[in-house]
Amino acid sequence: MDISTSLEGWVTRLGNTSINLPSTDSWGSRGSRVLLTGATGYLGTHILGELFNNHQVRKIIILVRAANIDIARERVRRVAVTAGWWKESAFSRIEVWLGDLAEPRLGLQEENWARISNIDTVIHNGAVVNYSASYDVLERANVVSTFHLLEAALQSQQLRTFIFISGGIKQGVHQSDEEYLRALNESEGYSQAKYVSEQLTLAAGRLYNEVVHRSSGYEDEREPANGSRTFMVIKPGYIIGDQVAGLSNTDDYIWRLVAGAFRMGCFPSDPPDYWLDIAEVTYVAKYVARQAQLRITKSASGPMTPPRSIHSDCSSPSSDDDRENGTMKPTVVFHDMSRGLPVSEFWNAIQSQAQLCLKQLDWDSWIGQANADVDRDKEAHPLWAIQLHLGPALGDRITAEEVKIRSMEEFDTLGEIEAAVRRSVEYLCSIQFIVLPVEEESLNSSPANWSYPSNSDTDSSADDDEHLAQKRVIGSAQGKHYHTIISRSKLRY
Numbered sequence: 047m048d049i050s051t052s053l054e055g056w057v058t059r060l061g062n063t064s065i066n067l068p069s070t071d072s073w074g075s076r077g078s079r080v081l082l083t084g085a086t087g088y089l090g091t092h093i094l095g096e097l098f099n100n101h102q103v104r105k106i107i108i109l110v111r112a113a114n115i116d117i118a119r120e121r122v123r124r125v126a127v128t129a130g131w132w133k134e135s136a137f138s139r140i141e142v143w144l145g146d147l148a149e150p151r152l153g154l155q156e157e158n159w160a161r162i163s164n165i166d167t168v169i170h171n172g173a174v175v176n177y178s179a180s181y182d183v184l185e186r187a188n189v190v191s192t193f194h195l196l197e198a199a200l201q202s203q204q205l206r207t208f209i210f211i212s213g214g215i216k217q218g219v220h221q222s223d224e225e226y227l228r229a230l231n232e233s234e235g236y237s238q239a240k241y242v243s244e245q246l247t248l249a250a251g252r253l254y255n256e257v258v259h260r261s262s263g264y265e266d267e268r269e270p271a272n273g274s275r276t277f278m279v280i281k282p283g284y285i286i287g288d289q290v291a292g293l294s295n296t297d298d299y300i301w302r303l304v305a306g307a308f309r310m311g312c313f314p315s316d317p318p319d320y321w322l323d324i325a326e327v328t329y330v331a332k333y334v335a336r337q338a339q340l341r342i343t344k345s346a347s348g349p350m351t352p353p354r355s356i357h358s359d360c361s362s363p364s365s366d367d368d369r370e371n372g373t374m375k376p377t378v379v380f381h382d383m384s385r386g387l388p389v390s391e392f393w394n395a396i397q398s399q400a401q402l403c404l405k406q407l408d409w410d411s412w413i414g415q416a417n418a419d420v421d422r423d424k425e426a427h428p429l430w431a432i433q434l435h436l437g438p439a440l441g442d443r444i445t446a447e448e449v450k451i452r453s454m455e456e457f458d459t460l461g462e463i464e465a466a467v468r469r470s471v472e473y474l475c476s477i478q479f480i481v482l483p484v485e486e487e488s489l490n491s492s493p494a495n496w497s498y499p500s501n502s503d504t505d506s507s508a509d510d511d512e513h514l515a516q517k518r519v520i521g522s523a524q525g526k527h528y529h530t531i532i533s534r535s536k537l538r539y
């Protein structure tokens with residue numbers, strides 16, 4: 047798969063879009079309207095909670111797929127209850143639009159599609175997160191949706207901020223563009239689709255900039271009188287549960303890897319100076335909401351660890367202070383979130399929480415063993431869905447000096463992340479997603495006895511309505527040990 051060709055095609059199509067500059071309408075006085083996709087997902091519900099808690103956000107419009115509005119609202123409510131932020135008054139400011147990211151114009155009714163022109167901020171967080179599907183399969187939901195939203199954003203006279211939540215493999219600190227592209231071309235469709243979408247978002251920002259600079263009123267390259275428009279990509283690393291609840295997504299790569307390691311009694315170790323970008327779901331949600339809020343509030347609350355790199359093109363020179371008080375208007379921004387910890391400390395925290403010492407193997411030996419294990423247990427193995435994407439490392443190589451600097455920079459937060467890793471492991475053990483040898487004995491069952499929820503299971507089962515929680519009985523057939531694993535595309539974590 048050559049993603050450069052695909053990207054080029056989408057950028058060319060975006061270039062044919064007519065671009066409007068912001069109107070002179072008084073935006074600040076009426077509060078803001080935010081459109082959020084993926085609000086029923088693991089990260090999305092937390093972003094929704096953060097936006098809801100900010101009263102400067104007048105209306106939050108969420109795109110939800112469901113048979114009707116009542117089911118959609120119930121899905122939103124149930125996920126938010128699980129996430130721990132739900133308030134009965136929420137629907138006073140949350141408006142649900144039925145839609146489907148994989149459909150043209152996101153499957154929105156004509157009337158709602160037209161109303162996108164009144165939105166101030168778009169947060170495009172929804173995506174199919176699936177490591178087995180090809181780019182061709184994912185393109186409709188994960189790329190075409192971004193394209194349509196960017197088209198609408200460029201045509202709008204109202205929109206101020208467009209935020210795309212990216213994901214998938216990141217460019218290594220010491221990796222050239224060519225090496226990264228090569229790695230992406232060999233990678234899974236999910237990473238490829240996220241890359242194409244993130245680059246398309248940045249391209250939209252550049253197209254917008256060109257028009258701003260060409261237009262007669264903006265020749266001095268300062269921001270338009272009524273404020274500019276920001277196109278922003280936020281790329282988190284792995285997202286895990288927080289220190290308080292540890293609610294973690296059992297479909298995520300990182301936890302499948304950890305569950306596989308426990309099952310095999312060994313883990314694949316990275317060299318000592320490797321760093322893992324990993325952050326709590328609540329932290330990432332706050333971070334995203336705060337970026338959206340910078341346009342809304344003059345003063346942002348409390349400092350957050352800055353991302354590793356912010357590449358930005360600004361229509362006017364600016365400083366961090368400007369950005370904080372809302373006078374800076376970068377138009378193309380890439381936030382690469384580097385909150386995390388050394389990979390070795392990640393595995394230490396895992397083992398210490400489980401009170402188990404796992405054998406340490408190099409990646410090649412571990413993958414060999416994992417392949418044999420997966421061959422035996424097939425879909426029942428937690429590594430099944432990610433088998434083709436194991437290695438060559440978990441983290442990214444940075445120099446020992448950089449590890450030291452980051453550890454120092456992150457001094458206050460390293461403990462928080464470690465606590466979050468431990469709490470997540472505790473949670474995953476409690477639902478028996480991670481099965482420890484001692485529990486195997488006490489349950490008198492081997493890990494192979496439990497069935498891992500596969501995508502096909504998920505799609506065909508319908509206990510509740512199509513979109514509600516999937517309850518899965520894991521353990522003895524006599525019904526002594528019941529656990530609920532809630533899988534992706536349903537109510538999860």
Ligand SMILES: NC(=O)c1ccc[n+]([C@@H]2O[C@H](COP(=O)([O-])OP(=O)(O)OC[C@H]3O[C@@H](n4cnc5c(N)ncnc54)[C@H](OP(=O)(O)O)[C@@H]3O)[C@@H](O)[C@H]2O)c1
Nearest residue numbers: 084085086087088089146147148171172173174213285535
């Ligand atoms: N989890 C991570 O570790 C991680 C790391 C980095 C970046 N990210 C990014 O963060 C974002 C959220 O990820 P997540 O972990 O929260 O994933 P998730 O739990 O699977 O949530 C995905 C969301 O997208 C929605 N969605 C998927 N396909 C859709 C469609 N065709 N139409 C409408 N909505 C659709 C889902 O709706 P349904 O509820 O209807 O399925 C759900 O609300 C994604 O963009 C992902 O790439 C995640």
